[in-house]
Amino acid sequence: MQRPARPGWTVPVVALSALRQQGIDEFWGQCLRFRARLEASGALAAKRRRQALDWMAAIVDHELQARFHAHPAVKLRSGRCAKRWPKGR
Numbered sequence: 001m002q003r004p005a006r007p008g009w010t011v012p013v014v015a016l017s018a019l020r021q022q023g024i025d026e027f028w029g030q031c032l033r034f035r036a037r038l039e040a041s042g043a044l045a046a047k048r049r050r051q052a053l054d055w056m057a058a059i060v061d062h063e064l065q066a067r068f069h070a071h072p073a074v075k076l077r078s079g080r081c082a083k084r085w086p087k088g089r
Contacts, residue, residue: 009037 012030016023038044068074 005032006038006043009034 014023014027014030016025016027035044038047069078
């Protein structure tokens with residue numbers, strides 16, 4: 001059995017059918033209640049802050065790698081390594 005992703009929240013089971021137009025309002029109501037709970041507890045804001053930091057770190061990482069691989073000395077050496085690699089040297 002899995003632990004809940006959010007302590008204090010038990011995921012409700014809601015039967016719905018888009019085809020029959022049944023249970024959609026109840027489902028959406030549960031979604032809104034969950035979001036309201038996250039907002040009230042500050043969990044949503046904390047998650048957004050973590051996402052923003054992760055996003056920034058990914059951008060910095062990508063840029064650093066791009067600049068590293070674009071450097072002329074790295075290009076030269078990586079080309080030499082690539083030629084030697086299949087020969088095991």
